[in-house]
Amino acid sequence: xxxxxxxxxxxxxxxxxxxxxxxxxxxxxxxxxxxxxxxxxxxxxxxxxxxxxxxxxxxxxxxxxxxxxxxxxxxxxxxxxxxxxxxxxxxxxxxxxxxxxxxxxxxxxxxxxxxxxxxxxxxxxxxxxxxxxxxxxxxxxxxxxxxxxxxxxxxxxxxxxxxxxxxxxxxxxxxxxxxxxxxxxxxxxxxxxxxxxxxxxxxxxxxxxxxxxxxxxxxxxxxxxxxxxxxxxxxxxxxxxxxxxxxxxxxxxxxxxxxxxxxxxxxxxxxxxxxxxxxxxxxxxxxxxxxxxxxxxxxxxxxxxxxxxxxxxxxxxxxxxxxxxxxxxxxxxxxxxxxxxxxxxxxxxxxxxxxxxxxxxxxxx
Numbered sequence: 001x002x003x004x005x006x007x008x009x010x011x012x013x014x015x016x017x018x019x020x021x022x023x024x025x026x027x028x029x030x031x032x033x034x035x036x037x038x039x040x041x042x043x044x045x046x047x048x049x050x051x052x053x054x055x056x057x058x059x060x061x062x063x064x065x066x067x068x069x070x071x072x073x074x075x076x077x078x079x080x081x082x083x084x085x086x087x088x089x090x091x092x093x094x095x096x097x098x099x100x101x102x103x104x105x106x107x108x109x110x111x112x113x114x115x116x117x118x119x120x121x122x123x124x125x126x127x128x129x130x131x132x133x134x135x136x137x138x139x140x141x142x143x144x145x146x147x148x149x150x151x152x153x154x155x156x157x158x159x160x161x162x163x164x165x166x167x168x169x170x171x172x173x174x175x176x177x178x179x180x181x182x183x184x185x186x187x188x189x190x191x192x193x194x195x196x197x198x199x200x201x202x203x204x205x206x207x208x209x210x211x212x213x214x215x216x217x218x219x220x221x222x223x224x225x226x227x228x229x230x231x232x233x234x235x236x237x238x239x240x241x242x243x244x245x246x247x248x249x250x251x252x253x254x255x256x257x258x259x260x261x262x263x264x265x266x267x268x269x270x271x272x273x274x275x276x277x278x279x280x281x282x283x284x285x286x287x288x289x290x291x292x293x294x295x296x297x298x299x300x301x302x303x304x305x306x307x308x309x310x311x312x313x314x315x316x317x318x319x320x321x322x323x324x325x326x327x328x329x330x331x332x333x334x335x336x337x338x339x340x341x342x343x344x345x346x347x348x349x350x351x352x353x354x355x356x357x358x359x360x361x362x363x364x365x
Contacts, residue, residue, distance in 0.1 A: 006154045007070035013159070014063050015091060020341070021059075022095045028103040036097035039107035056114035057121070064088045064122030072130050073139065081127045088119020146231045147293070152353050153231045156346070160224050163346040164252040166339035167260055170213055170311060171253055171274040172220040175304075175347035178312035208314045210273045217277025218284065219307035221249060223350060225285055226300035230293045230357065242285045246278070294358065301354045304347050 064084050071080035092115035099105035129135055146154070163174055170176070208216060225245055232238045258266040291299065 006158070007066050007073060009152075009155050010158060011063065011066035011070050013155070014066055017342075018059060018063060018091070019095060022099065022105070023102065029101050030103065032100060034100055036100055037093075039096060039100070040109050040112070042109060045106075045108050045110055053114060056111050057118040060088050060092060060115045060118035061122035061125075063091075064119035064124075065126045066122075068123040068126035069129075069135065072126060072135050077130070080130075081123050084123035084126070085116075085120050088123070089116040092116055092119070145233060145237050147233065153227050153357075156350055156353060157224055157228055159342060160346060161248055161252045162339065163342035164249065165256045165259070166343040167256060168343065169314070170208065170220070171217050171269050171277070172249060173216060173307070173311050174220065174343050175308050175345075176311040176314075177344050179315070205313055205315050208310065210276075212310060213273035214276035214280060216307050216310045217274050218280040219303045219310075221246070221278065221281035222284060223300050223303045223307065223347070225281070226288070226291075226296045226303060227350065227354070229288065229291065230296040230300065235289045238289050239286075242282075242289075246282060246285075250278070297354050297357045301351065301358070304351050304354070308347055 067087055068080045068084035071083060076083070092112050095115075096107040096112045099107045126135075164172065168174065168176065225242060228241050228245065229238050232241055253269050254266040257268045261268055288296070288299070
């Protein structure tokens with residue numbers, strides 16, 4: 001029995017993200033006079049692409065896997081597979097039915113079948129892993145590698161690569177929200193006396209210098225690294241984790257560039273300041289291998305605070321605006337709102353998590 005399994009919050013978060021991506025941008029709701037489930041016996045769609053097939057399969061496979069894994073680790077071995085499969089299928093059915101009322105969405109029996117198949121594949125994978133002893137081995141691996149209280153940190157670390165997929169103005173620079181927040185408040189308070197109360201910037205901010213950008217890149221990498229350090233049990237495990245985190249960061253940044261500009265531009269994010277920042281983060285990661293866990297959390301909070309301050313004092317680059325146009329149109333429209341919210345909110349969720357961890361009394365007291 002493991003009620004503190006990270007699979008539960010990950011499964012619930014993924015279900016919420018699937019719903020968000022399916023209904024984004026949540027505008028134009030209307031009634032067409034069509035029965036909600038009429039799409040089930042409608043003719044097969046005439047136009048579909050390989051991307052649509054893969055997206056619908058892959059979109060629900062992690063949900064089925066995480067639900068089945070959470071149920072297995074919570075002591076429900078017999079009900080895990082059918083419950084995970086049924087929930088995935090029912091969620092897809094509800095989403096497709098509600099898409100009747102959105103102008104930018106077209107409900108499809110093929111999408112429903114692919115979503116249900118993805119959930120089935122994910123739940124079956126978890127069931128097979130459990131039969132082969134994979135779930136037990138993972139529980140033992142987690143007990144050997146991570147602190148018993150490691151829970152929220154693992155969830156945030158699992159979401160970090162997904163947040164990096166959305167285009168960012170500075171490599172790995174999550175949480176750059178000041179400019180959009182200011183523009184939103186301007187629109188909200190337009191023609192009201194409260195507009196004068198806002199601390200609006202009088203002039204366009206100066207771009208980050210190459211040295212400041214390199215420092216920002218380093219701090220943005222150190223934040224998740226120190227979060228992991230705070231939960232790991234030994235120096236050797238921290239070293240392995242650091243290597244994996246840097247490989248994941250570079251691979252995700254390259255994947256984001258490839259999705260935005262094309263495979264030939266996968267390394268367009270890697271300039272001199274970015275390279276300097278990555279190298280600096282690696283050196284600091286080695287220097288902090290033996291840092292006490294509580295101090296790691298404090299250092300993570302400092303990294304987040306300084307990096308957010310640097311990012312939100314800098315303007316958005318013109319190349320960033322161009323990359324957003326690619327994501328806000330075409331095939332990435334389903335993932336636009338989902339990934340942008342992850343990119344905006346991840347650092348602030350990490351700040352809340354870090355403050356709670358620092359204020360929590362030490363174990364054994």
